[in-house]
Amino acid sequence: MSGQRPEAEAERGDGTSLLGPSVHRRIRQLVLSGELAPGSRLSVPALATRLGVSRSPVREAVQQLIYEGLAVSTPHAGAKVAAVDDERIREVLAVRAVLDGLAAATAATRLTEADLDKLAAVIAAQETNLDDATDAARDAQLDLEFHSFIRDAAGNRCLADELARLEAQAHLYRGDLWCSARNRRVALREHRRILEALESGHPESARIAAEAHVHGLMTRLTRH
Numbered sequence: 296m297s298g299q300r301p302e303a304e305a306e307r308g309d310g311t312s313l314l315g316p317s318v319h320r321r322i323r324q325l326v327l328s329g330e331l332a333p334g335s336r337l338s339v340p341a342l343a344t345r346l347g348v349s350r351s352p353v354r355e356a357v358q359q360l361i362y363e364g365l366a367v368s369t370p371h372a373g374a375k376v377a378a379v380d381d382e383r384i385r386e387v388l389a390v391r392a393v394l395d396g397l398a399a400a401t402a403a404t405r406l407t408e409a410d411l412d413k414l415a416a417v418i419a420a421q422e423t424n425l426d427d428a429t430d431a432a433r434d435a436q437l438d439l440e441f442h443s444f445i446r447d448a449a450g451n452r453c454l455a456d457e458l459a460r461l462e463a464q465a466h467l468y469r470g471d472l473w474c475s476a477r478n479r480r481v482a483l484r485e486h487r488r489i490l491e492a493l494e495s496g497h498p499e500s501a502r503i504a505a506e507a508h509v510h511g512l513m514t515r516l517t518r519h
C-alpha cells in the first residue's frame with residue numbers, strides 16, 4: 296500500500312470538489328449506505344457506467360476505498376466492499392474507543408466557539424433526521440461528520456487518518472443495527488454529552504464522554 300490518497304487534494308473538507316461531489320465521495324456513499332453491500336464486487340467498468348464517468352477516476356476512488364479499509368482487493372476478482380464480521384467490529388471499536396478519547400481530549404482545548412456551534416448544528420441535523428428511519432445514508436453521513444470534525448480539530452494527522460479508517464469500517468457492520476431508531480436516539484444522547492464536555496473545555500471529561508460513546512456502540516452493535 297502506497298499510503299497515497301488519490302483525490303485528497305481535489306476535495307474540500309466536505310468531500311466535494313469544485314466540480315461537485317467527487318467520484319470517490321459518491322462510491323463511498325453507496326458503500327456506507329449499504330447500496331453496495333459488504334462482499335459485493337467493485338467493478339470499475341460497471342461503476343463508471345452507473346455514475347456516468349470515465350474509468351480512471353473510478354479506479355482511483357476504488358484505490359482510496361482500499362486505503363480507507365472500506366474495500367479489499369482480491370487476487371482474481373478485483374476489489375470488493377470489505378466485510379466486517381463480529382470479531383472485526385470488536386477489534387475496530389476497542390481501538391476506536393481509545394483513539395476517539397484521545398481526539399476528544401485534544402480537541403477540548405482547541406475548539407473555538409464557532410467550532411462548537413458547528414458541532415451543535417450537526418447534532419441538530421441528526422435530531423431532525425431521527426424521525427426518518429429510512430434515511431440510513433444521511434444518518435451515517437452525519438455521524439461521520441460529527442466525529443471527523445472532532446478528530447480534525449485535534450490537529451493530529453496520524454490520529455485523524457487512523458480514526459477515519461476505523462469509523463468507516465465500523466459503519467460497514469450491520470447497517471440494520473446502526474439505523475434502528477432506538478440505537479440512533481441513544482447515540483445522539485451520547486453525542487450531546489461529548490459536545491457538553493467539549494464546551495466545558497476539560498480534556499478528561501471529553502475523553503470519558505468520547506470513550507463512553509464508543510463503548511456504548513460496542514454494546515449496542517454486538518449484543519445480538
Ligand SMILES: [Zn+2]
Pocket residue numbers: 438441442482486508
Ligand atoms: Zn457517533
